[in-house]
Amino acid sequence: MENNKNSKSAGRKILESKIYPLVFLVIIVLISVSLIMVIGNITQAKIAQQRDAEILKQLNIIFPEMTDFKYLDKYYEIYAGNDIAGFAFTLKGKGYGGDINMLAGIDSNYNVKAISILSNTETPGLGTKIAESSFTDQFKGLGQQDVGLTIDGGKIDAITGATISSKAVADALRGQMEEIIELIKNSN
Amino acid sequence: MSQLKEISPGKKFWVEFVKGIVVTNPVFVLVLGLCPALAVTSSIDNALGMGAGVIFVLLCSNIIISLIRKITPDMVRIPVFIVVIATFVTILSLVFEAYIPPLYESLGIYLALIVVNCIILGRAEAFAQKNPVLYSIADAFGIGIGFTVSLLLVSLFREILGTGSLSIFGFTLFSIPVLSETPMAFFIMPPGAFLVLGLLLALFRWLGVLKNE
Amino acid sequence: MDSKIDETKLIDSGEVYIAHPPHIWGGFSTAKVMYIVLAALALPSAAAVYFFGPRALYLIIVSMATALLTEFAIKKLRKKPFYMDGSALITGLLFALVLPPRIPFWMAIIGAAFSIAIAKEAFGGLGFNIFNPALAGRAFLAICFPAAMTSWYLPAKWFVPGYAAADAITSASPLSESYIYEGTRAALYKDLFFGNIAGSIGETSALAILIGGIILIVLRLIDWRIPAVYIGTVALGSLIFGNDVLFQVLSGGLMIGAFFMATDYVTSPVTGAGRIVFALGAGIITLLIRNFGSLPEGVAFSILIMNAFTPLIDKYVRPKPFGFVKKIAKKDGK
Numbered sequence: 237m238e239n240n241k242n243s244k245s246a247g248r249k250i251l252e253s254k255i256y257p258l259v260f261l262v263i264i265v266l267i268s269v270s271l272i273m274v275i276g277n278i279t280q281a282k283i284a285q286q287r288d289a290e291i292l293k294q295l296n297i298i299f300p301e302m303t304d305f306k307y308l309d310k311y312y313e314i315y316a317g318n319d320i321a322g323f324a325f326t327l328k329g330k331g332y333g334g335d336i337n338m339l340a341g342i343d344s345n346y347n348v349k350a351i352s353i354l355s356n357t358e359t360p361g362l363g364t365k366i367a368e369s370s371f372t373d374q375f376k377g378l379g380q381q382d383v384g385l386t387i388d389g390g391k392i393d394a395i396t397g398a399t400i401s402s403k404a405v406a407d408a409l410r411g412q413m414e415e416i417i418e419l420i421k422n423s424n
Numbered sequence: 425m426s427q428l429k430e431i432s433p434g435k436k437f438w439v440e441f442v443k444g445i446v447v448t449n450p451v452f453v454l455v456l457g458l459c460p461a462l463a464v465t466s467s468i469d470n471a472l473g474m475g476a477g478v479i480f481v482l483l484c485s486n487i488i489i490s491l492i493r494k495i496t497p498d499m500v501r502i503p504v505f506i507v508v509i510a511t512f513v514t515i516l517s518l519v520f521e522a523y524i525p526p527l528y529e530s531l532g533i534y535l536a537l538i539v540v541n542c543i544i545l546g547r548a549e550a551f552a553q554k555n556p557v558l559y560s561i562a563d564a565f566g567i568g569i570g571f572t573v574s575l576l577l578v579s580l581f582r583e584i585l586g587t588g589s590l591s592i593f594g595f596t597l598f599s600i601p602v603l604s605e606t607p608m609a610f611f612i613m614p615p616g617a618f619l620v621l622g623l624l625l626a627l628f629r630w631l632g633v634l635k636n637e
Numbered sequence: 638m639d640s641k642i643d644e645t646k647l648i649d650s651g652e653v654y655i656a657h658p659p660h661i662w663g664g665f666s667t668a669k670v671m672y673i674v675l676a677a678l679a680l681p682s683a684a685a686v687y688f689f690g691p692r693a694l695y696l697i698i699v700s701m702a703t704a705l706l707t708e709f710a711i712k713k714l715r716k717k718p719f720y721m722d723g724s725a726l727i728t729g730l731l732f733a734l735v736l737p738p739r740i741p742f743w744m745a746i747i748g749a750a751f752s753i754a755i756a757k758e759a760f761g762g763l764g765f766n767i768f769n770p771a772l773a774g775r776a777f778l779a780i781c782f783p784a785a786m787t788s789w790y791l792p793a794k795w796f797v798p799g800y801a802a803a804d805a806i807t808s809a810s811p812l813s814e815s816y817i818y819e820g821t822r823a824a825l826y827k828d829l830f831f832g833n834i835a836g837s838i839g840e841t842s843a844l845a846i847l848i849g850g851i852i853l854i855v856l857r858l859i860d861w862r863i864p865a866v867y868i869g870t871v872a873l874g875s876l877i878f879g880n881d882v883l884f885q886v887l888s889g890g891l892m893i894g895a896f897f898m899a900t901d902y903v904t905s906p907v908t909g910a911g912r913i914v915f916a917l918g919a920g921i922i923t924l925l926i927r928n929f930g931s932l933p934e935g936v937a938f939s940i941l942i943m944n945a946f947t948p949l950i951d952k953y954v955r956p957k958p959f960g961f962v963k964k965i966a967k968k969d970g971k
Contacts, residue, residue, distance in 0.1 A: 257497035264504050268511040275515045282522035290525065355529070359609065362783045396784070602743070608781040615780070619755070626759075630714075 291339075295324055298341035298350045308423070311416050314341070322349050325416050329408030332400040333357040336366065340375075340409055346417050348375045348383065351409065356401075363401035371395055371402070375409070380417060383410040437562045444566025450543045451574035451621075452628055457543040461575055462617040464534050468592050471579035473527040475572025477516050477535060482544050483564040484512045489552040490560035496553065505548040506539070513538045543571060581620045586612035667763075670858055671723030674897075677849040678730055681893065684832050684842035688792035689738040693838040697733040699742050703749035704729030711758040724763050728752050731771035731897060734839025735890060735937065736778075740785050748778040768944045769904045772894075772937050779937070789835040810835060811888045812933040829887035840890040850896030859900040862909060863916045867895040870920025878928055891923065894936035904944040911947075911954040919943045 250256060291312075295305055301316040311325040322343040329336040334357040341349035353367035365371055374392050375383065384390020384406050385399070394402035450456045460478070464470045485508050489496075496504055517535045520528040528535065538544065547567055552560040584590050588604030590597045610616045685693040708725035712718065732752050736745060752774030760766040779786045789810050810816065811834055818825045828834045832842025840846075853859040868886055875885040885891075899905060899919055906915050919939045926935025 251495065251497070257500040260495070260497055261500045261503055261507075264507050268507050271511055272514050272518075275518055279518045279522035283518070286522065286525045359783060396787075606744075606782055606785060608747070609783070610777060610781040613780065622759075 294339050294352055294354065295341070297352060298324060298339070310419060320344055323416065323420060325412065326354070327408055327412040329404035331356060331358050331366075331404040332363050332398070333359060336401070336404055336408070338405065338408070340412070342413065342417070346380065346413075346420075348378045348409075348413075351375050351405075353405070358398070358401045362395070362398045365395045365398060366401050366405050371405075380410060380413045383413065433558065437558060440559050440562035441566040444563060444568070445570040445573065448567070449570045449574060450567055451571060451578075452625060454543075454546075455625075456546060457541050457571060458621070459537065460534050460541060461571075461578060462614065462621060464531055465575055465579035465582055465617055465620075466586070466612050467530075467583050468576065468579050468590065469527070470530055471575035472572070472592075473520075473524070473531055474534065474538075475568070475575050477520070477531070477538055478541065478543070478571055479565070479568030480516055481509060481512045481538055482547060482568045483561065485509045485544055485548055486552040486560040486564040487557055489548045490555060490557045493553045501553065502545075502549075505545055505553075509544050509548070510539045543567060577624060578617065578620050581624075582611045582616055586610070586616060667724070668720070668722040671727055673856065673858060674727055674853065675723060675730065677852045678727070678734070678897065680845040680849045681734060681839045681842060682730065684845035685734060685838035688832050688841060689790075689838045692738055695742070696736055696738070696740070696745055696838065697730060700733035700736070700745050700749040701726050701729035703746045704732065704753050707750045707753040708758070711754055712762075715758070717762070722763070725753055728757065728770045728774075731839075731893075732774045734893060735771065735775050735837045737786060737788060737836075738790050738838050739788065740778075740782075744778060744782055744785060747781075748774040751777045764903055766903055767947075768941055769898050769901050772898055772941050772944075775937050776941055791835050792833055792841070810933050811884075812927065826883055826887065829884065834888075836888075837890060837893075840893045843887045843892045846892040846896055850892075853896070853900075859896070860909070860912055862912050863900045863905065864895040866913050866916035867899055867920045867923075868892075870917055871923055874920065874924035878924065880928075885927070889927075889934045890936040894919075894940055898936075899940050899943070904947055906947050906950045906954065908951070908954055911950045914950050914954055915943050915947065918946060 292305075295312065295314065296302055299314045299316070299321055301321055302314050303317055304315040305324075306313045306315070311323050314321045314324055322341055324339060324341040327338050327340060329338065336356040336358070337354040338351055339354055340351045343349045351372050353372065356364065356367060358364050358366060378391055382391040385392050385394050385403050387394070388403075388406075390406060390410075392402065392406045444450070448454055451458070451461050457478075460474050464474045485505070488508050489505060492504075513536065516538070517528070520531070520535060547563060551563045555563070580590070584600070585603075585608050588602075588607040589599030608616075611620065682697055685697070704725045709719050729749055729752075732749050733745065736748075752770040755777075756768050756770040756773035757763065757766045775786075787810070811818070811829070820828075829841075830843050832845065834841050850859070850864060854861045854864075868891065871891060872882050872886050875882045895916075899916060906912050919936075919942075922939035922942055923935045926932055926938060932938075
């Protein structure tokens with residue numbers, strides 16, 4: 237600011253006027269907003285594309301035979317050629333350390349095809365084992381009624397020391413499956 | 425900072441650059457920016473990503489603030505700094521989300537929180553608004569690299585102890601036989617960050633590397 | 638800490654020395670008290686070795702040696718004099734007693750080193766630590782190695798024929814939901830009381846801990862109020878929650894926690910009333926964790942949490958000085 241002392245021109249008058257700080261701030265905000273809008277527009281398409289690619293990758297793991305899929309509000313319809321191979325949906329469980337995000341696939345007989353844990357914040361070394369295939373493989377082929385821990389009358393063995401995380405996955409899946417199957421039946 | 429006026433610009437550029445890495449290291453000497461230093465240092469990848477993000481934002485904000493320093497009214501300087509910084513952070517997070525989604529996911533909320541990282545606002549207030557563009561660039565690089573090096577140091581210990589192995593961008597450098605089977609999960613969790621940072625601070629004080637307060 | 642040699646050393650070195658807690662009634666030096674506590678712990682240690690075999694003995698030796706070596710190394714590093722006051726040995730022994738029997742030795746070494754280096758010395762050494770070092774070490778291991786710290790085994794008695802042939806039989810902790818005891822209720826109480834049950838090596842035998850604890854109470858080295866109020870709170874609470882009172886009191890780490898951990902001079906309040914508040918709080922937290930928490934046992938965490946409250950309790954629960962008159966509030970309306 238010391239450098240201002242050197243200039244005595246009209247520029248200095250502007251700098252000293254009372255509304256100048258306000259005008260300056262408004263100009264800065266306007267420049268900022270327009271810049272963000274431009275960048276936002278450029279990246280928008282790419283961000284959407286990245287999200288689709290991620291879901292496609294996960295769907296392909298659950299349904300290797302998939303040729304196409306269609307998003308229907310709350311679930312995905314999976315096609316293998318012209319036939320419906322099954323349905324997939326994302327769901328959230330309330331785990332020990334926060335939300336557990338999952339993607340589940342069910343076949344056309346409404347049995348579990350496979351599940352995959354997209355993200356979790358469970359205790360490393362214990363709760364994080366829910367993402368391992370030794371746990372998730374247990375769900376394969378189960379009907380909606382059998383999804384649940386053995387202590388709750390289901391067919392899923394809880395991970396030792398991580399009952400809460402295991403229960404979160406199983407309970408969330410059973411609840412969501414019921415809802416989605418209902419939706420599918422109603423839409424037909 | 426202004427006592428160095430007699431030195432040639434090239435030399436001063438160098439002085440301002442080196443200063444940020446050791447003498448005024450933001451994490452270990454100024455003890456600033458601890459929120460990201462604790463939160464995102466659970467792996468080397470995150471530390472590198474956060475470091476790169478902070479260098480980018482710091483560089484851009486230092487340049488712009490230094491450029492407009494003579495026409496910025498004193499009264500509204502802090503809001504102006506915040507708007508400039510927030511603009512670059514928003515751009516950064518959009519770019520990360522579009523082109524490096526895994527890093528965007530793992531940095532999470534802390535990417536947006538670069539806005540309130542006191543290092544960046546601190547450099548704007550303490551340096552960029554008083555110094556020409558060239559030196560502000562040097563300062564941004566020095567402080568930014570100093571910050572990144574600190575994050576890497578903390579995350580190095582946390583990743584090795586907490587996972588029993590060390591990997592950079594999916595490429596495993598080494599893994600310790602017994603520890604990788606039963607890693608010390610404590611160090612990956614938040615309390616581990618406090619412990620490692622505290623011990624590193626103590627170590628540097630003890631070694632006498634960081635003498636000036 | 639207050640033996641003659643040390644005093645002269647400190648005076649010679651020109652240091653001004655102000656004693657911090659533990660302040661102990663005259664007659665016993667810190668070192669002497671520590672060795673008496675060690676002697677009182679001999680019985681639970683013996684029970685540990687009897688029930689869990691030579692491995693328990695090795696665990697105790699490894700932990701105590703690590704604790705002592707760490708203390709020595711840190712004192713040298715900080716350029717402070719090293720006293721053989723026995724406090725590191727107690728920390729090492731108490732730490733070993735709350736470990737599961739088959740934890741790998743390297744984990745025990747890390748935990749014992751953490752107890753001394755971080756929980757005790759990083760806070761300034763004996764008298765300055767906020768948290769009970771042995772329990773802090775255990776909590777550290779429980780977070781680091783949750784699987785290893787929760788694998789329990791049935792006792793494999795050393796002197797019983799067939800020990801060598803017997804492989805380790807895993808068992809759930811008696812406090813966990815999935816625990817099934819094959820036998821009558823009376824037999825379960827008997828096993829819990831004598832220690833023939835799965836658990837940390839030193840916490841299973843209520844009898845051995847009781848004898849050691851009573852010795853310390855009789856010698857007035859620990860305050861009877863802490864174990865009495867702590868165990869009383871848990872018993873009363875279990876009655877309210879409708880749990881098996883005797884089972885809740887005898888199982889888990891409650892006994893060793895109440896007699897040997899919660900009574901630690903440094904990390905518990907100094908006044909009698911303060912100690913009652915401390916023990917009451919620990920009892921309530923234990924009940925809450927056991928009944929509503931995701932962990933089967935909560936003694937270690939309850940004591941650590943109350944350790945954090947100790948300065949606050951000491952500040953607000955103070956004895957009223959003799960002749961003290963309550964101040965008249967707002968004298969001049971300031």
